[in-house]
Amino acid sequence: MTRSDDAGREHRVGLPPVVGTAPLVLVLGTIPSVRSSQKGQYYGNPLNHFWRLMGAALDRKMPEDYQERCQVLTDNRIALWDVLAECDIKGSGDSTIVNPVPNGLSTLLEGHRSVRHMFINGKTAHKFYLKYHQGAFAGKVTVLPSSSPANAIRWEVRRSGWMSIGEALRS
Numbered sequence: 001m002t003r004s005d006d007a008g009r010e011h012r013v014g015l016p017p018v019v020g021t022a023p024l025v026l027v028l029g030t031i032p033s034v035r036s037s038q039k040g041q042y043y044g045n046p047l048n049h050f051w052r053l054m055g056a057a058l059d060r061k062m063p064e065d066y067q068e069r070c071q072v073l074t075d076n077r078i079a080l081w082d083v084l085a086e087c088d089i090k091g092s093g094d095s096t097i098v099n100p101v102p103n104g105l106s107t108l109l110e111g112h113r114s115v116r117h118m119f120i121n122g123k124t125a126h127k128f129y130l131k132y133h134q135g136a137f138a139g140k141v142t143v144l145p146s147s148s149p150a151n152a153i154r155w156e157v158r159r160s161g162w163m164s165i166g167e168a169l170r171s
Helices: 034-039 050-058 066-075 105-111 123-132 155-170
Strands: 010-013 025-029 078-082 084-089 098-102 117-121 140-144
Touching: 025 105, 025 123, 025 155, 050 066, 050 155, 066 078, 078 105, 098 123, 117 123, 117 155, 123 140, 140 155
Parallel strands: 025 078, 025 117, 117 140
Antiparallel strands: 010 084, 084 098
16 A cells, blocks of 8 residues: 655555576665656666666666566576665655665675675665675675666767676676
């Protein structure tokens, strides 16, 4: 059930992690957007660059089907989740988040000790990571330029940052 407050925020609950066997990389976002929540899919807004960026990092064309996209991630030993389990948010604006509740990142990492590199999708996800999860992971943490269409940077700058995922998988 969704509730809203006087500021026009609604309560949003995150999605379960996408994780296969022995992931090497974990990509963390903040919380699903309105469109992603409606679809029950990570990065379900077609304007979000996430899937295109992942295709570039893996040097492959990503399928259109969501389940197939998730399979590509897990086949490449990439896990996907969010730093927040739930929050109150206005639209898809991360800057409007109040009452955040963190995901159980430590528990996920304990169950998947193979993760050696964590990538954080954008500055807001990083802010909540530092607030709730700092110290939960002893491996390398890299903050990526946000894949959100609201992050107005040139494609090549964004892409360049995300290529580090492919590099981490090859090292």
